[in-house]
Amino acid sequence: MKRTETQTTREEILAHYQAFGYAVIPDALSAEELDELNRLVDRELAADPGSWHKPIEGAVGNGSLLLKYPREMDRFVRHRKLFPLIQEVLRGEARFAQFDFRDITVERASGSAMGFHRDISWYGTVGGKIWDPENPYKSTYACVIYYLKDVHDCCPAFCMVPNSHEYGTLDEAKEKLGAAYEEVPIRGKAGTAILYNITTYHTRKGGKPECAHGRRTMHNYHSRESSAPLTNWATVPEELALSADKDTRLFYSQWTPNQIKYARDHYKQPVPSYYPVKSIK
Ligand SMILES: O=C(O)CCC(=O)C(=O)O
Ligand SMILES: [Fe+2]
Secondary structure (H helix, E strand, O other): OOOOOOOOOHHHHHHHHHHHOEEEEOOOOOHHHHHHHHHHHHHHHHHOHHHOEEEEOOEEEEOOHHHHOHHHHHHHHOOOOOHHHHHHHOOOOEEEEEEEEEEEOOOOHHHOOOOOEOOOOHHHHOOOOOOOOOOOOOOOOEEEEEEOOOEOOOOOEEEEOOOOOOOOOHHHHHHHHHHHOOOEEEOEOOOOEEEEEOOOOEEEEOOOOOOOOOEEEEEEEEEEOOOOOOOOOOOOOHHHHOOOOHHHHHHOOOOOHHHHHHHHHHOOOOOOOOOOHHHOO
8 A cells, every 4th residue: 555645534544544553634623623722722821831841852741631621621532533533443442541732832843853762661661562463453552643733844743654563673663664664754734633553653853943833732642441551640530530421431441550549639539449549659
Protein backbone atom coordinates (compact mmCIF):
# COMPACT_ATOMS: atom_id res chain seq x y z
CA MET A 1 0.00 0.00 0.00
CA LYS A 2 1.18 3.52 -0.80
CA ARG A 3 1.50 6.10 1.95
CA THR A 4 -0.82 9.11 1.57
CA GLU A 5 -0.78 12.52 3.29
CA THR A 6 -4.31 12.43 4.72
CA GLN A 7 -7.09 9.89 5.08
CA THR A 8 -10.76 10.75 5.25
CA THR A 9 -13.06 7.73 5.09
CA ARG A 10 -13.17 5.11 7.85
CA GLU A 11 -11.78 2.54 5.39
CA GLU A 12 -8.86 4.79 4.34
CA ILE A 13 -8.05 5.73 7.92
CA LEU A 14 -7.99 2.14 9.15
CA ALA A 15 -6.08 0.81 6.14
CA HIS A 16 -3.40 3.53 6.48
CA TYR A 17 -3.13 2.97 10.24
CA GLN A 18 -2.81 -0.76 9.70
CA ALA A 19 -0.07 -0.35 7.08
CA PHE A 20 1.95 2.49 8.67
CA GLY A 21 1.00 2.81 12.35
CA TYR A 22 -0.83 6.13 12.02
CA ALA A 23 -3.48 8.11 10.15
CA VAL A 24 -3.96 11.85 9.54
CA ILE A 25 -7.59 12.94 9.67
CA PRO A 26 -8.44 16.48 8.50
CA ASP A 27 -11.50 18.25 9.96
CA ALA A 28 -11.79 15.82 12.86
CA LEU A 29 -12.90 18.76 15.03
CA SER A 30 -15.61 21.18 13.88
CA ALA A 31 -15.17 24.98 13.89
CA GLU A 32 -17.42 25.15 16.97
CA GLU A 33 -15.36 22.53 18.81
CA LEU A 34 -12.11 24.32 17.94
CA ASP A 35 -13.56 27.58 19.16
CA GLU A 36 -14.66 25.98 22.43
CA LEU A 37 -11.25 24.37 23.01
CA ASN A 38 -9.21 27.44 22.07
CA ARG A 39 -11.32 29.64 24.32
CA LEU A 40 -10.86 27.12 27.13
CA VAL A 41 -7.07 27.07 26.69
CA ASP A 42 -6.85 30.89 26.45
CA ARG A 43 -8.92 31.20 29.60
CA GLU A 44 -6.95 28.60 31.59
CA LEU A 45 -3.61 30.07 30.52
CA ALA A 46 -4.70 33.51 31.69
CA ALA A 47 -6.72 32.62 34.79
CA ASP A 48 -4.81 29.65 36.17
CA PRO A 49 -1.21 29.80 34.92
CA GLY A 50 -0.11 27.71 37.93
CA SER A 51 -1.98 24.68 36.60
CA TRP A 52 0.30 24.59 33.53
CA HIS A 53 3.67 22.85 33.83
CA LYS A 54 6.79 24.83 32.97
CA PRO A 55 7.94 24.53 29.35
CA ILE A 56 9.22 21.06 28.48
CA GLU A 57 11.00 21.13 25.12
CA GLY A 58 9.25 24.44 24.47
CA ALA A 59 5.71 23.40 25.39
CA VAL A 60 3.75 24.33 28.50
CA GLY A 61 1.12 21.70 29.33
CA ASN A 62 -1.97 21.07 31.42
CA GLY A 63 -3.25 17.61 32.35
CA SER A 64 -5.86 18.75 34.87
CA LEU A 65 -8.71 19.93 32.66
CA LEU A 66 -10.53 16.57 32.62
CA LEU A 67 -10.69 16.82 36.42
CA LYS A 68 -11.94 20.37 36.20
CA TYR A 69 -14.48 19.89 33.37
CA PRO A 70 -15.46 16.20 33.40
CA ARG A 71 -18.46 16.20 31.08
CA GLU A 72 -17.16 18.81 28.66
CA MET A 73 -13.79 17.07 28.23
CA ASP A 74 -15.22 13.53 28.13
CA ARG A 75 -16.93 14.62 24.89
CA PHE A 76 -13.44 15.03 23.40
CA VAL A 77 -11.83 12.02 25.10
CA ARG A 78 -14.56 9.85 23.58
CA HIS A 79 -15.04 12.02 20.55
CA ARG A 80 -17.94 11.12 18.27
CA LYS A 81 -15.65 10.92 15.21
CA LEU A 82 -12.42 9.53 16.68
CA PHE A 83 -13.57 7.18 19.40
CA PRO A 84 -15.07 4.53 17.07
CA LEU A 85 -11.70 4.45 15.25
CA ILE A 86 -9.79 4.21 18.53
CA GLN A 87 -11.99 1.29 19.60
CA GLU A 88 -11.32 -0.42 16.28
CA VAL A 89 -7.50 -0.18 16.51
CA LEU A 90 -7.62 -1.25 20.17
CA ARG A 91 -9.92 -4.21 19.45
CA GLY A 92 -12.88 -2.75 21.37
CA GLU A 93 -10.80 -2.65 24.59
CA ALA A 94 -10.13 1.10 24.82
CA ARG A 95 -9.46 2.48 28.28
CA PHE A 96 -8.67 6.06 29.25
CA ALA A 97 -4.94 6.68 29.81
CA GLN A 98 -4.01 10.40 29.58
CA PHE A 99 -5.46 13.72 28.38
CA ASP A 100 -3.64 17.02 28.18
CA PHE A 101 -3.26 20.31 26.34
CA ARG A 102 0.07 21.80 25.22
CA ASP A 103 0.95 25.22 23.97
CA ILE A 104 4.13 26.41 22.28
CA THR A 105 4.51 30.19 22.04
CA VAL A 106 5.93 31.90 18.96
CA GLU A 107 9.10 32.68 20.95
CA ARG A 108 9.60 29.02 21.87
CA ALA A 109 8.66 27.54 18.47
CA SER A 110 12.21 27.16 17.16
CA GLY A 111 13.44 25.63 20.43
CA SER A 112 10.67 23.03 20.67
CA ALA A 113 12.28 20.03 18.93
CA MET A 114 12.19 16.63 20.68
CA GLY A 115 14.32 13.56 19.99
CA PHE A 116 12.85 10.51 18.22
CA HIS A 117 11.15 8.23 20.73
CA ARG A 118 8.14 6.03 21.41
CA ASP A 119 5.69 6.85 24.20
CA ILE A 120 5.85 3.53 26.01
CA SER A 121 8.07 4.25 28.94
CA TRP A 122 7.62 2.30 32.12
CA TYR A 123 5.56 -0.62 30.73
CA GLY A 124 8.07 -1.39 27.97
CA THR A 125 11.01 -1.24 30.34
CA VAL A 126 9.54 -3.99 32.56
CA GLY A 127 8.94 -6.33 29.65
CA GLY A 128 5.34 -5.36 28.80
CA LYS A 129 3.99 -5.98 25.33
CA ILE A 130 4.78 -2.86 23.32
CA TRP A 131 3.07 -4.14 20.18
CA ASP A 132 0.57 -6.90 19.71
CA PRO A 133 1.13 -9.33 16.84
CA GLU A 134 -2.41 -10.66 17.30
CA ASN A 135 -3.97 -7.25 16.74
CA PRO A 136 -4.24 -6.44 13.01
CA TYR A 137 -3.52 -2.83 14.06
CA LYS A 138 -0.56 -3.94 16.24
CA SER A 139 -1.41 -1.42 18.96
CA THR A 140 -1.33 -1.98 22.70
CA TYR A 141 -1.94 1.77 23.13
CA ALA A 142 -3.05 4.55 20.78
CA CYS A 143 -2.85 8.32 20.97
CA VAL A 144 -4.61 11.14 19.15
CA ILE A 145 -2.94 14.52 18.75
CA TYR A 146 -5.37 17.23 17.64
CA TYR A 147 -4.01 20.40 16.08
CA LEU A 148 -5.99 23.26 17.64
CA LYS A 149 -4.35 25.88 15.40
CA ASP A 150 -3.09 25.64 11.82
CA VAL A 151 0.33 23.96 11.52
CA HIS A 152 2.22 25.60 8.65
CA ASP A 153 5.55 24.59 7.08
CA CYS A 154 7.40 26.85 9.54
CA CYS A 155 5.62 25.54 12.68
CA PRO A 156 6.62 22.84 15.17
CA ALA A 157 5.26 19.60 13.67
CA PHE A 158 4.56 16.08 14.85
CA CYS A 159 6.68 13.69 12.76
CA MET A 160 6.32 9.91 12.29
CA VAL A 161 8.59 7.10 11.13
CA PRO A 162 5.96 4.94 9.38
CA ASN A 163 5.80 1.27 10.29
CA SER A 164 8.63 1.42 12.83
CA HIS A 165 6.79 -0.21 15.77
CA GLU A 166 8.66 -3.50 15.89
CA TYR A 167 12.26 -2.27 16.06
CA GLY A 168 14.24 -1.89 19.28
CA THR A 169 15.95 1.33 18.27
CA LEU A 170 15.65 3.99 15.60
CA ASP A 171 18.97 2.81 14.11
CA GLU A 172 17.57 -0.70 13.78
CA ALA A 173 14.44 0.73 12.12
CA LYS A 174 16.69 2.59 9.65
CA GLU A 175 18.68 -0.52 8.86
CA LYS A 176 15.75 -2.94 8.54
CA LEU A 177 13.31 -0.61 6.79
CA GLY A 178 16.02 0.40 4.29
CA ALA A 179 14.48 2.37 1.43
CA ALA A 180 11.10 2.31 3.22
CA TYR A 181 12.56 4.35 6.12
CA GLU A 182 10.99 7.82 6.14
CA GLU A 183 10.54 10.69 8.57
CA VAL A 184 7.18 12.28 7.79
CA PRO A 185 6.41 15.71 9.32
CA ILE A 186 2.67 16.24 9.62
CA ARG A 187 1.19 19.62 8.91
CA GLY A 188 -2.44 20.60 8.57
CA LYS A 189 -5.23 22.94 9.43
CA ALA A 190 -6.67 23.39 12.90
CA GLY A 191 -8.96 20.43 13.54
CA THR A 192 -6.58 17.86 12.03
CA ALA A 193 -6.20 14.73 14.17
CA ILE A 194 -3.26 12.34 14.06
CA LEU A 195 -4.17 8.89 15.35
CA TYR A 196 -1.01 6.86 16.04
CA ASN A 197 0.26 3.68 17.61
CA ILE A 198 2.47 5.03 20.42
CA THR A 199 5.10 2.36 19.76
CA THR A 200 5.75 3.86 16.31
CA TYR A 201 8.86 6.08 16.48
CA HIS A 202 8.03 9.75 16.29
CA THR A 203 9.22 13.18 17.32
CA ARG A 204 8.34 16.84 17.29
CA LYS A 205 10.29 18.83 14.72
CA GLY A 206 11.07 22.31 15.99
CA GLY A 207 9.66 25.37 14.25
CA LYS A 208 11.76 27.45 11.86
CA PRO A 209 13.31 30.63 13.36
CA GLU A 210 10.87 32.76 11.35
CA CYS A 211 7.77 30.86 12.59
CA ALA A 212 5.21 33.44 13.71
CA HIS A 213 2.55 30.96 14.88
CA GLY A 214 3.77 28.62 17.63
CA ARG A 215 1.54 25.56 18.07
CA ARG A 216 -1.40 24.41 20.21
CA THR A 217 -2.44 20.76 20.60
CA MET A 218 -4.67 18.38 22.56
CA HIS A 219 -3.10 14.97 23.32
CA ASN A 220 -5.23 11.98 24.25
CA TYR A 221 -3.77 8.56 25.06
CA HIS A 222 -5.77 5.34 25.23
CA SER A 223 -4.77 2.04 26.77
CA ARG A 224 -6.38 -1.40 26.32
CA GLU A 225 -8.04 -3.73 28.75
CA SER A 226 -5.13 -6.14 28.20
CA SER A 227 -2.42 -3.45 28.67
CA ALA A 228 -1.11 -1.96 31.92
CA PRO A 229 -1.87 1.65 32.87
CA LEU A 230 0.33 3.86 30.68
CA THR A 231 1.42 6.36 33.32
CA ASN A 232 1.68 6.28 37.08
CA TRP A 233 0.15 9.72 37.50
CA ALA A 234 -2.96 10.41 35.35
CA THR A 235 -6.10 11.11 37.39
CA VAL A 236 -9.81 11.18 36.52
CA PRO A 237 -12.80 12.79 38.22
CA GLU A 238 -15.25 10.82 40.35
CA GLU A 239 -18.11 11.72 38.04
CA LEU A 240 -16.50 9.63 35.29
CA ALA A 241 -14.50 6.99 37.19
CA LEU A 242 -17.44 6.03 39.41
CA SER A 243 -20.18 6.93 36.95
CA ALA A 244 -23.53 5.16 37.18
CA ASP A 245 -23.19 4.56 33.45
CA LYS A 246 -21.51 1.16 33.00
CA ASP A 247 -19.62 2.00 29.79
CA THR A 248 -18.27 5.25 31.25
CA ARG A 249 -17.13 3.55 34.44
CA LEU A 250 -15.47 0.75 32.47
CA PHE A 251 -13.70 3.16 30.12
CA TYR A 252 -12.24 5.09 33.08
CA SER A 253 -11.42 1.97 35.11
CA GLN A 254 -7.69 1.54 34.43
CA TRP A 255 -6.48 3.38 37.52
CA THR A 256 -2.89 4.48 37.98
CA PRO A 257 -1.29 4.43 41.46
CA ASN A 258 -1.77 8.18 41.65
CA GLN A 259 -5.42 7.82 40.64
CA ILE A 260 -6.06 5.36 43.50
CA LYS A 261 -4.52 7.85 45.90
CA TYR A 262 -6.47 10.71 44.37
CA ALA A 263 -9.75 8.77 44.67
CA ARG A 264 -8.98 7.84 48.29
CA ASP A 265 -8.25 11.43 49.23
CA HIS A 266 -10.86 13.28 47.14
CA TYR A 267 -13.82 11.11 46.12
CA LYS A 268 -17.05 11.12 48.11
CA GLN A 269 -17.60 7.40 47.49
CA PRO A 270 -15.13 4.85 48.86
CA VAL A 271 -12.52 3.36 46.53
CA PRO A 272 -13.90 0.06 45.15
CA SER A 273 -12.30 -2.88 46.93
CA TYR A 274 -10.78 -4.31 43.73
CA TYR A 275 -8.23 -1.47 43.66
CA PRO A 276 -5.18 -2.00 45.91
CA VAL A 277 -5.81 1.08 48.02
CA LYS A 278 -4.00 -0.32 51.08
CA SER A 279 -0.71 -0.54 49.20
CA ILE A 280 -0.82 3.19 48.30
CA LYS A 281 0.99 5.56 50.67
O1 LIG B 1 4.10 17.49 20.46
C1 LIG B 1 4.41 16.68 19.59
O2 LIG B 1 4.40 16.96 18.38
C2 LIG B 1 4.85 15.30 19.99
C3 LIG B 1 4.73 15.04 21.44
C4 LIG B 1 5.25 13.70 21.84
O3 LIG B 1 5.65 12.90 21.05
C5 LIG B 1 5.28 13.33 23.26
O4 LIG B 1 4.98 14.17 24.13
O5 LIG B 1 5.60 12.17 23.56
FE1 LIG C 1 5.82 10.99 21.96
